[in-house]
Amino acid sequence: MTTRDSADHYGTVTRLLHWAMAVLLLWQIGGMVLKQILGRVPLMAFWVGTHASIGLLLLVLLLIRASWAFRQRRARPPYQRGLIGALAKAGHVALYTLMLVVPALAVLRAFGNGKPVQFFGMRLREATGEEIAWMVAPANMLHGTLAWGLAALILGHVAMALVHRFWWRDGMMARMIGRTV
Ligand code: HEM
Ligand code: HEM
Numbered sequence: 001m002t003t004r005d006s007a008d009h010y011g012t013v014t015r016l017l018h019w020a021m022a023v024l025l026l027w028q029i030g031g032m033v034l035k036q037i038l039g040r041v042p043l044m045a046f047w048v049g050t051h052a053s054i055g056l057l058l059l060v061l062l063l064i065r066a067s068w069a070f071r072q073r074r075a076r077p078p079y080q081r082g083l084i085g086a087l088a089k090a091g092h093v094a095l096y097t098l099m100l101v102v103p104a105l106a107v108l109r110a111f112g113n114g115k116p117v118q119f120f121g122m123r124l125r126e127a128t129g130e131e132i133a134w135m136v137a138p139a140n141m142l143h144g145t146l147a148w149g150l151a152a153l154i155l156g157h158v159a160m161a162l163v164h165r166f167w168w169r170d171g172m173m174a175r176m177i178g179r180t181v
Contacts (some may be wrong), residue, residue: 005072009175017065018176028054029151053120059103077175091157098150109139
């Protein structure tokens, strides 16, 4: 197993970040989908109660992942030539952008709405009682809409991964799942 990425495979650090964030995003978005369907039943109260903490964790992981991707940029498997490669690259850039903007706007709102800010029960900031309009407005306007956009993009990404694996059978999936040596 190699830690770093190579021209054939993503290494263990990239894979760990990719799959850990995939699971957390499933929890995060899946929880909101179930909330829409089931309403505020007790299970959902717990699930939705973890939303801000998991979201902040996702933001921290994204910052680590983006720095790692930047350091590995010359060592990574290359994109295919032509339109398919260009679309794959644009898709990955869009995923990174939304993985940053969606939680960042919500964190800005959390620090601007005057209520206490908690991270897994740890108090990060006491209540101020004062709402700061410019910190709250962007998330009120965009957090939900952009999060659903991220969910749609993830579905497209997973669909393309399955097309590579079962239709084109070109070994693309093995870059993120198969052996790393
Ligand atoms: C990548 C991370 C995140 C994702 C994918 C995500 C996703 C979502 C989704 C899908 C909704 C439902 C929108 C609707 O009801 O139409 C939502 C709502 C909400 N999220 Fe997040 N979220 C993330 C991070 C955060 C963070 C870090 C916080 C707080 C610090 C937060 C706080 C909220 C709140 C308060 C709502 C309800 C109000 C609203 O729709 O804006 N979220 N989120
Ligand atoms: C079942 C779920 C998933 C599967 C099967 C899957 C599969 C893959 C595969 C095969 C690659 C390598 C593609 C290439 O080399 O061009 C990849 C890369 C990537 N995936 Fe996923 N993926 C999944 C979930 C996700 C989720 C939830 C996200 C987050 C939004 C995501 C974001 C990315 C990104 C940004 C890359 C580029 C490499 C990187 O910087 O990490 N994937 N994925």
